[in-house]
Amino acid sequence: MVNPDGAAAPKQRLMIREMILENFKSYAGEQTVGPFHKSFSAVVGPNGSGKSNVIDAMLFVFGRRAKQLRFNKVSELIHNSQNHRNLEYARVTVRFQEIVDQEGDQYTVVPGSEFTVARTAQRNNESHYYINNRKVSTKDVTDLLKAKGIDLDNNRFLILQGEVEQISMMKPKAEDKNDTGLLEYLEDIIGTDKYVQPIEEAYKKLEEVNEKRQGMVTRLKSSEKDKDGLQGKAEEAQQFLDKQAEMLQCRINANHVFAMKTKANLKATEAKAAELKQKLEHERAKFKDHEKELNAADKKCTQAEKAHSVVMKAIEDADKALTQLECKDAQNTETIKALKTKMKKMTDKMASDSQELKNLETEKAECEAAAPQLAAQLQKLNAELEDAEAALDSMKEALKSEVEGLRQQLSQVNKELAPWDKKMGEVQARIDVGQREMELLQRQETEAKKRLEKATKELEDARTAAENKEQRIKELEAALQARRHDIETQKRGLAAAQAEEKKAEDELAVVREKSVQLRADMNASQGQSGVVRELMAAKSRGELTGIYGRLGDLGAIDAKYDAAVSTAVGALDNILVETTSDAQRAVEHLRRTNAGCATFLILEKQQHLERPASERIDTPEGCPRLFDLIKIKEPKLRAAFYYACGNTLVANDLEQASRIAYGNDRRFRRVVTLQGQLIADSGTMSGGGRPSTGRMALGKDAPRGASTDARAAEAELREVDKRADELGKALQSARDRVAAAQAALRGAEKELAALETELPKTRMEAEANVQRAADLAERMAGLQDATQVNAADAARIKELHVSVSKEQVNLLTLKEQCADLQKKAKSLQSKIDNAGG
Numbered sequence: 001m002v003n004p005d006g007a008a009a010p011k012q013r014l015m016i017r018e019m020i021l022e023n024f025k026s027y028a029g030e031q032t033v034g035p036f037h038k039s040f041s042a043v044v045g046p047n048g049s050g051k052s053n054v055i056d057a058m059l060f061v062f063g064r065r066a067k068q069l070r071f072n073k074v075s076e077l078i079h080n081s082q083n084h085r086n087l088e089y090a091r092v093t094v095r096f097q098e099i100v101d102q103e104g105d106q107y108t109v110v111p112g113s114e115f116t117v118a119r120t121a122q123r124n125n126e127s128h129y130y131i132n133n134r135k136v137s138t139k140d141v142t143d144l145l146k147a148k149g150i151d152l153d154n155n156r157f158l159i160l161q162g163e164v165e166q167i168s169m170m171k172p173k174a175e176d177k178n179d180t181g182l183l184e185y186l187e188d189i190i191g192t193d194k195y196v197q198p199i200e201e202a203y204k205k206l207e208e209v210n211e212k213r214q215g216m217v218t219r220l221k222s223s224e225k226d227k228d229g230l231q232g233k234a235e236e237a238q239q240f241l242d243k244q245a246e247m248l249q250c251r252i253n254a255n256h257v258f259a260m261k262t263k264a265n266l267k268a269t270e271a272k273a274a275e276l277k278q279k280l281e282h283e284r285a286k287f288k289d290h291e292k293e294l295n296a297a298d299k300k301c302t303q304a305e306k307a308h309s310v311v312m313k314a315i316e317d318a319d320k321a322l323t324q325l326e327c328k329d330a331q332n333t334e335t336i337k338a339l340k341t342k343m344k345k346m347t348d349k350m351a352s353d354s355q356e357l358k359n360l361e362t363e364k365a366e367c368e369a370a371a372p373q374l375a376a377q378l379q380k381l382n383a384e385l386e387d388a389e390a391a392l393d394s395m396k397e398a399l400k401s402e403v404e405g406l407r408q409q410l411s412q413v414n415k416e417l418a419p420w421d422k423k424m425g426e427v428q429a430r431i432d433v434g435q436r437e438m439e440l441l442q443r444q445e446t447e448a449k450k451r452l453e454k455a456t457k458e459l460e461d462a463r464t465a466a467e468n469k470e471q472r473i474k475e476l477e478a479a480l481q482a483r484r485h486d487i488e489t490q491k492r493g494l495a496a497a498q499a500e501e502k503k504a505e506d507e508l509a510v511v512r513e514k515s516v517q518l519r520a521d522m523n524a525s526q527g528q529s530g531v532v533r534e535l536m537a538a539k540s541r542g543e544l545t546g547i548y549g550r551l552g553d554l555g556a557i558d559a560k561y562d563a564a565v566s567t568a569v570g571a572l573d574n575i576l577v578e579t580t581s582d583a584q585r586a587v588e589h590l591r592r593t594n595a596g597c598a599t600f601l602i603l604e605k606q607q608h609l610e611r612p613a614s615e616r617i618d619t620p621e622g623c624p625r626l627f628d629l630i631k632i633k634e635p636k637l638r639a640a641f642y643y644a645c646g647n648t649l650v651a652n653d654l655e656q657a658s659r660i661a662y663g664n665d666r667r668f669r670r671v672v673t674l675q676g677q678l679i680a681d682s683g684t685m686s687g688g689g690r691p692s693t694g695r696m697a698l699g700k701d702a703p704r705g706a707s708t709d710a711r712a713a714e715a716e717l718r719e720v721d722k723r724a725d726e727l728g729k730a731l732q733s734a735r736d737r738v739a740a741a742q743a744a745l746r747g748a749e750k751e752l753a754a755l756e757t758e759l760p761k762t763r764m765e766a767e768a769n770v771q772r773a774a775d776l777a778e779r780m781a782g783l784q785d786a787t788q789v790n791a792a793d794a795a796r797i798k799e800l801h802v803s804v805s806k807e808q809v810n811l812l813t814l815k816e817q818c819a820d821l822q823k824k825a826k827s828l829q830s831k832i833d834n835a836g837g
Contacts, residue, residue: 012098012110014148020093021057023079024121026050033057038099038107057092061119062145063138074121093118093130096148117141214599215570221597251742258746262753269757280764291775410828413821420818427811434804441797455776462773469766476759483752490748494741501738504731511724515717534595535575535586544589546582550575551601551644554637555630556697563676564650566695568626571644573695574601576637606639613642620660620668623649630696648672
C-alpha cells in the first residue's frame with residue numbers, strides 16, 4: 001500500500017491480545033493471561049507456578065496432541081485439585097487481533113479484525129474447536145490461521161524449551177543432503193529452503209544465458225554492420241514492396257469497381273427483366289382479353305350468319321318485289337329522262353329567249369333613243385309589220401299542220417316503243433338484282449379469303465420467327481457452352497499462372513533469405529576471423545599468452561554431422577584461453593585495439609569436467625554423443641569441448657530425437673538431428689529453414705583457412721544473387737501472365753453474363769412465337785371453313801350467273817329489235833324541235 005504522499009503504508013500484522021484458561025492443568029476456574037506486548041512478553045514466576053502451562057495452553061489451542069503435551073489422554077488436561085474435583089471440561093481461548101505498528105510501543109488495532117480461537121477437552125476424552133464461539137473442525141482453524149500467516153503444519157514459530165540447546169549445537173551448514181545445519185534449519189523456519197534448488201538451476205542457466213548473450217551481442221554487432229551495408233538494398237526492396245502493394249491496391253480497386261459495375265448492371269438487367277416480364281404478363285393478359293373478344297366476335301359472327309340467312313331470305317322476297325318496282329322504275333326513269341331532255345331544251349330555249357330579251361331591251365333602249373327618228377319609220381314599219389304578221393299567220397297555219405303531223409307520228413312511235421321499253425326495264429331489273437346478289441355472296445367469300453390469307457401470313461411469320469429464335473437459342477447455348485469452357489480454361493490458366501507466381505515468390509523469398517544469411521555469415525565470419533587473427537597475432541608477438549584460439553578451430557568432425565554440431569554447439573565461436581587473467585588481458589587488448597569483441601572460454605574453470613568427459617556411457621537406441629564424434633587436437637582440451645557439447649545426442653531424424661528427448665532417461669534431454677533440428681533441455685524444439693553449417697573443421701583436416709572460406713562464400717553468394725535475379729524476372733513474367741489471364745477472364749465473364757441475360761429473353765420470345773403460331777393454327781381451321789362456299793350458295797351463284805347472262809342476251813336482243821323505232825323517235829323529236837327554224 002502507498003500513502004497519498006508517496007510513502008509506503010505501514011503493514012498490518014496479527015498479534016495475541018490475551019489468553020483465557022479455564023480449568024486447564026494448574027489453572028482452576030477462569031484465568032486471564034495478558035494483555036501481551038505487541039513485540040515481546042515474558043512469563044516469570046517460581047518453579048511450579050504454571051509458566052510452562054501457558055505454553056502448553058497455546059500448543060493445545062494450536063492442535064498438539066496430549067502425548068505431545070506429556071499426557072496420555074486429553075482428559076488429563078482438566079484441572080484436578082482438592083478443591084476442584086471431577087470438573088467436566090477444560091477450555092483455552094486465545095484472543096487475536098490485527099494491528100498497525102506506531103512509534104514506540106504504540107499500535108493501532110485494525111477495526112473488525114478481532115477474533116477468538118478456542119479448544120475444549122471433555123472428560124470423555126473428546127476435544128472440540130471453536131472460532132468466535134462457533135464450533136468448527138481442525139481444518140477450519142488451520143486454514144484461518146494459515147491465512148493470517150500462522151502455519152500450523154510447520155510450526156517453526158514455536159521453539160520450545162528443549163530445542164534451544166539443540167539449535168545451538170547445529171553445524172553452520174549441512175555437509176550432505178541428508179544432514180541439517182543451522183542454515184538449512186533457519187531456511188526451513190523462514191520457508192526459503194524451497195528456493196535452494198531453483199537458485200542453483202538459475203545460476204547454471206544464468207551462466208549459459210550470459211554465454212549465449214555474448215555470442216548474440218557479437219552477432220548483433222556484425223548484423224548491424226550488415227544492416228548498414230544493406231540499407232540501400234533494403235530501401236530499394238521497400239520501394240519495390242511499396243510499388244507492389246500499390247499495384248495490388250490498384251488491382252483491388254479495379255476489381256472493386258468491376259464488381260460495383262457488375263452489380264449495377266445486374267440490378268439494371270434485373271429491373272429490365274422484371275419490366276419485360278411485367279410487359280409480357282400484360283401482353284398475355286391483353287392476348288387473353290383479345291382471345292375472349294375474338295371468341296365473343298366468333299359467337300357474334302355465328303349469330304350474324306344466322307341473322308344473315310334470315311336477311312338473305314328477306315332480301316330474296318324483297319328482290320322479287322324490287323324487280324317489279326324496278327320495272328316501274330325503268331318506265332319512270334325513261335319518262336324522267338324524256339322530261340329532263342325536254343326540260344333541258346326548254347331551259348336552253350329560255351336562256352336563248354332571255355338573251356334575246358336582253359338584246360331586245362337593248363334594242364328597245366336604242367329604239368327609244370332613236371324613237372323620234374323612228375317614229376316616222378314606226379308607222380312605216382307598222383304597216384310593214386302588219387303585212388309581215390299577216391304573212392306570219394299564214395306561215396304558222398302552214399307549219400301547224402306540219403308539226404302536228406310529226407307529233408302524231410312521234411306519239412305513234414312511242415306507243416310502239418312502250419312495250420319494248422317495259423320489257424327492257426324488266427330485263428335490266430332482273431340483271432341488277434342478280435348481280436347484286438352475286439356480289440353479296442362473292443363478297444363474303446372474298447373477305448373470308450382475305451382473312452385466311454392474313455392469318456396464313458401471320459402464321460408463317462410466327463413460325464419463321466419461332467424457328468429463328470430457336471436457331472438463335474441454339475447459337476446462344478453453343479456460345480454459352482463455349483464461353484463457359486473458355487472461362488474454365490482461363491481459370492485453369494489463371495490458377496496455373498498464380499501457382500507459378502506463388503512458386504516464384506516462394507523460391508525468390510528462399511533465395512533472398514539465403515542471400516541475407518550468407519551475407520550475415522560472411523560478415524560474422526569476417527568479424528570473428530578478424531578477432532581471432534588479431535589475438536593470435538598478439539600471441540605470436542608475445543603480447544598475449546595462454547590463448548588456444550577459436551574452439552571450433554581446435555577440433556574436427558565428419559561432414560555428416562556438420563549441421564548437427566553447427567546448430568547444437570553455440571560455444572564453437574568462443575575463444576579458448578588458459579586462465580581468467582589470460583581472458584582479461586585479451587579483452588583489454590581487443591578494447592585497446594578496437595578489433596572487436598569476443599566471448600572467452602576459460603579452460604581452468606572446466607577442469608571439474610575432466611572425469612565426465614572421460615567416461616563412456618550407454619545411450620538410448622545407440623545414438624552417439626556429439627562430444628564423442630569430435631576429433632580433438634589436444635587431450636587437455638576435452639573438458640572445454642565437453643562443456644560446450646555436454647551429453648547432447650545425435651539422432652537420425654526428428655522422430656527418433658523426440659522419442660529420446662521425451663523418454664524416461666533425464667540425462668539425455670538435449671538431442672539434435674542430422675538435419676540441424678534441436679530439442680533443448682527445456683523440451684522446446686527449434687529447426688526449419690536453412691540449417692547452420694561450417695562452424696567446425698570437417699574430417700581429419702586442419703581448420704579451413706579464412707581466405708578459402710571467404711572465396712567459397714563469395715562464389716556461393718554470387719550464384720545466389722544470380723539465381724535471385726533470374727527468379728525476379730521469372731516472377732515478373734508470371735505476374736504479367738496472371739494480369740493477362742485475369743483480364744481475359746473478366747472479359748469472358750462479361751460476355752458470359754451478356755449471353756446468360758440474352759438466352760432467357762430469347763427463350764421467352766420463342767415461347768411467345770410458338771404460342772402465337774399455335775393459336776393461329778387453331779384459328780386456321782375456322783378461317784378455312786369460312787372460305788369454303790357451301791353447295792347452296794355455289795349453286796345459287798352459278799344459277800344467278802346463268803340467269804344474268806341470259807337476261808343480258810335478252811336485253812341486247814330487245815335493244816336490237818327496237819333500235820329502228822328508237823332512231824325514228826329521235827328523228828321525229830329532232831324535227832319537231834327544229835320546226836320553224
